[in-house]
Each structure stands twice: as structure tokens, then as C-alpha cells.
Amino acid sequence: MNTSQPAEDKVLSPGLYIVATPIGNLQDLSARAAATLAAADVIAAEDTRVTAKLLAHLGLKKPMQPYHDHSAEHVRPALVARAAREVVALVSDAGTPLISDPGYKLVRDCRAAGVAVTTLPGPCAAIAALTLAGLPTDRFLFAGFLPAKAQARAEAIAELASIRATLILYEAGPRLAASLAALAEGLGPRPAAVAREISKYYEETLTGTLPEIAALIAAKPRKGEIVIIIAPPAAPAPASEADLDAALAAALVESSLKTAVANVTSSLGLPRAQVYARALALKQT
Numbered sequence: 637m638n639t640s641q642p643a644e645d646k647v648l649s650p651g652l653y654i655v656a657t658p659i660g661n662l663q664d665l666s667a668r669a670a671a672t673l674a675a676a677d678v679i680a681a682e683d684t685r686v687t688a689k690l691l692a693h694l695g696l697k698k699p700m701q702p703y704h705d706h707s708a709e710h711v712r713p714a715l716v717a718r719a720a721r722e723v724v725a726l727v728s729d730a731g732t733p734l735i736s737d738p739g740y741k742l743v744r745d746c747r748a749a750g751v752a753v754t755t756l757p758g759p760c761a762a763i764a765a766l767t768l769a770g771l772p773t774d775r776f777l778f779a780g781f782l783p784a785k786a787q788a789r790a791e792a793i794a795e796l797a798s799i800r801a802t803l804i805l806y807e808a809g810p811r812l813a814a815s816l817a818a819l820a821e822g823l824g825p826r827p828a829a830v831a832r833e834i835s836k837y838y839e840e841t842l843t844g845t846l847p848e849i850a851a852l853i854a855a856k857p858r859k860g861e862i863v864i865i866i867a868p869p870a871a872p873a874p875a876s877e878a879d880l881d882a883a884l885a886a887a888l889v890e891s892s893l894k895t896a897v898a899n900v901t902s903s904l905g906l907p908r909a910q911v912y913a914r915a916l917a918l919k920q921t
Contacts, residue, residue, distance in 0.1 A: 647675070648672065648675045648723045649723075649752060650719060650720060650721050650722055650723060650751075650752070651719055651723065651724070651746075651751055651752030651753060651754055652715075652719045652724050652726060652742065652743065652746045652751060652752070652753045652754070653672050653676065653723060653724065653725045653726065653754050653755075653756060654726050654732075654733050654734070654739070654743070654753070654754065654755040654756060655669050655672055655673060655725050655726065655727050655733070655756045655758075656669060656731060656732040656733070656756055656757060656758025656759055656760065657669065657687075657690055657727050657728070657729075657730060657731065657758065657759070658690075658730065658731075658758075658759055658835065659730045659731045659759045659760075659761045659764065659834055659835055659861070660730070660833065660834055660835035660836035660839070660861075661835040661836065662690065662693050664758070664759050664835060665690070665694075665758070666756065666758055668756055669756050669758055670694055672723075672725055672756060673690075673691065673694065673696060673698065673725055673727075674694070674696055674698075675723055676698055676723045676724065676725035677699070677718070677722035677723050677724065678698070678699045678700070678701055678715075678718060678722065678723075678724055678725075679691075679698050679699070679700045679701070679724075679725045679726075679727060680700075680701050680702075680703035680711075680715055680724060680725065680726045680727070680742070681700050681701070681702060681703060681727050681728075682702075682703065682704050682727070682728045682729045682733075682737060682738065683702075683704070683729050684700040684702055686729045686730075687700060687727055687729075688700070690727075701715065703715065703726065703738065703739070703742070704738055705738050708738050708741065708742070712741060712742055712745060713745075715742060716742070716745050716746050716749050716751060719746055719751045719752075720749065720750075720751050726739055726742065730759075730761070730861070731758075731759050731760050731761050732757075732758060732759065732760040735760055735761075735762060735778070736762075736778075736780045736781065736806055759835070761806070761834055761861060761863050762778050762804045762806070762863060764831070764834045764835070764863075765804065765829070765831035765834060765841075765863035765865055766802070766804060766865060768829065768831050768834070768841045768865075769802075769828075769829035769831065769841070769843065769865035770829065770843060771802050771827060771828075771829065771865055771866075771867045772802050772867065772868060773802065775800070775801040775802065775868070776801050776802040776803070776804055777796075777799055777801045777802070777803055777804065778804045779792075779796060779803055779804065779805050780805070780806060781805070781806050781807065781808075782805060782807070782815050782818070784811065786814075786818070789814075789815065789818050790818060790821075790822060793818055793819060793822035793823065794822060796823075797822060797823055797869070798869065799868070799869075800868050800869060801868050802865060802866065802867060802868055803864075803865070803866040803868075804863065804864070804865055805863070805864040805865075805866070806862070806863060806864075807862045807863075807864055808862065809832075809857065809858055809859040809860055809862060812830070812853055812857070812858060812862055813850070813853045813854050813857060815864070816830070816846065816849055816850035816853050816854075816864070817850050817854070819846050819850070819864070819866065820845075820846040820847040820850045823846055823866065823869075824846070825845040825846060825847055825848075826845065826846050826866055826867045826868075826869070827843070827844070827845060827866075827867040828843070828844065828845065828846045828849055828864065828865060828866045828867065829841055829842065829843045829849075829864075829865040830842045830849055830853070830858070830862060830863070830864055830865075831862070831863045831865065832858055832859075832860045832861065832862045832863075833860040833861060834861070834863070836860075838860065840858070846866065872905075874905075874906075875904040875905070875906055877914075879904065880900070880904060880906065880910075880911065880914055881914070881918065883900045883903065883904060884896060884897075884900055884911070884914060884915050884918055885918065887899050887900050888915065888918065888919070893915055893916075893919065896915060897911050897912045897915050900915075
């Protein structure tokens with residue numbers, strides 16, 4: 637049996653199938669994803685021209701329905717209706733649908749209509765870049781694309797600055813230098829990485845601090861599909877005894893002992909037992 641060719645006679649139940657497609661190397665398409673595309677009655681595609689190349693690679697010809705930001709509102713009801721009686725596959729240009737791509741409203745409406753929804757896990761540029769960066773992976777935030785305009789971009793970066801998690805951003809080549817410069821200014825010398833063209837021939841991962849990578853890109857711009865990974869902020873230095881005393885003195889003027897201890901414990905991040913013991917000592921002096 638030749639497993640490289642999807643079987644077109646696979647019987648699937650009606651519903652919406654969220655199909656992850658390769659972000660570069662076509663060999664990353666799973667056998668299950670290929671079989672689902674082969675069995676689909678219609679494929680909802682972000683760009684039918686891009687998806688047509690993938691189908692040609694698989695030796696398939698399938699009806700496609702454009703589904704993107706400009707068409708979604710008009711075609712969604714018909715897709716939900718079709719998914720109730722047929723196999724509808726949802727794909728984006730590359731990677732996992734709904735990740736910085738249209739689609740969540742289609743899933744929402746299918747569920748509201750009682751239509752079965754199935755996801756086929758697979759490639760995702762955000763997660764792939766995270767594994768390449770060598771930065772903390774225990775807690776991360778995907779923040780999509782930064783705004784294009786300078787003021788809005790600076791405001792978005794300021795909102796992200798205090799989040800204690802590794803940040804994941806998408807960016808396009810022409811905007812990369814400006815975004816990195818703004819990130820370096822807003823976040824300082826945090827460790828970071830820029831991963832581009834993941835799984836493709838010119839795959840590259842740059843690591844260093846944000847200012848270092850920003851200078852490198854300013855001197856030699858990069859093209860392609862790009863992911864920026866940024867380390868979380870450094871842990872703040874623990875509060876000193878003087879800080880604790882000052883905070884408690886101010887809090888005890890306006891609050892009861894119990895409330896002052898709770899507020900100072902929260903603001904300084906110190907153990908409650910330590911704050912309570914010091915508050916009692918201050919009350920007795």
C-alpha cells in the first residue's frame with residue numbers, strides 16, 4: 637500500500653474539520669490531515685491559490701470556498717449549513733487555523749448549531765519558534781502582530797511589558813526592523829530570538845538581546861515568515877527590611893493591622909508570616 641497518497645474513499649462523519657497544514661516543508665502534513673482533505677466535500681481556505689498548491693502536491697482536486705477576513709461574514713452561514721450534512725475542512729495558508737487567522741467565529745457558530753467540530757493538530761509557527769528560541773516555555777503568551785503605526789505599537793508594547801511570560805509575536809519582513817527597534821526601546825535588553833522561514837530551505841534563528849537583534853536586522857534586513865520570541869521580565873529584587881518597614885508604617889496609619897498586613901503582603905510579595913511579625917514589632921515600638 638502506498639501511504640504517500642491519501643485514500644479518497646475514507647468515510648468521515650459530517651462536520652467541521654480544522655486541518656493544520658505545513659508552515660513550509662510539505663512533508664510535515666500528517667497522514668490524517670491528508671486523508672481528511674481527500675475526504676472533504678468542500679475546503680474553506682484562507683487563500684484558495686495557496687491551498688491549491690498543497691492539493692496539487694497531494695494529487696487532489698477539491699471544491700474550495702474562500703474564507704478570510706473579507707468574506708467570512710457572508711459565507712459563514714452557508715458553511716455551517718454544509719457542515720451539518722457534509723465534511724467541511726477549514727485550512728489557513730499555513731499552520732494551524734485560527735492562530736492569527738480567521739476561523740473562531742465559524743467554530744463558534746458550528747457549535748451553536750450543534751455541528752460536530754474536530755481538530756487535527758499539526759504545525760504551528762508560534763510553537764515551532766518557541767522550541768527553537770531557547771527561552772522559558774513553562775508560561776508564554778501569543779500576542780499576534782504588533783500594530784503598524786508607531787504610537788499604537790508603543791502602547792501595545794507597554795501593555796505587554798509587565799506580563800511575566802515569554803512573549804510570542806508574528807511579524808512581516810518589511811516591518812521587522814521597526815518592530816524590533818520599538819521592542820528594544822520598550823522592553824530593554826531582554827533575551828530574545830527571531831525565527832524565520834521555519835522548516836524551509838533558508839530557515840534561520842537569531843538569538844541575543846533585543847537591542848542586539850534589532851541592530852543586526854537594521855544592518856541586514858530579513859524576509860519571509862517571521863516569529864519574534866521575547867523572554868519574560870527579570871524577577872524583581874526582593875523587598876528590603878527598610879522597604880517593608882516603610883510600607884507597613886504607611887499602611888498602619890490608615891488601616892487595621894490585619895488589613896495592613898494583607899495589603900503589604902500583596903504589594904511586596906513577601907511571606908505573610910514575615911510581614912505579620914514585623915507589623916507586630918512595629919506596633920509595639
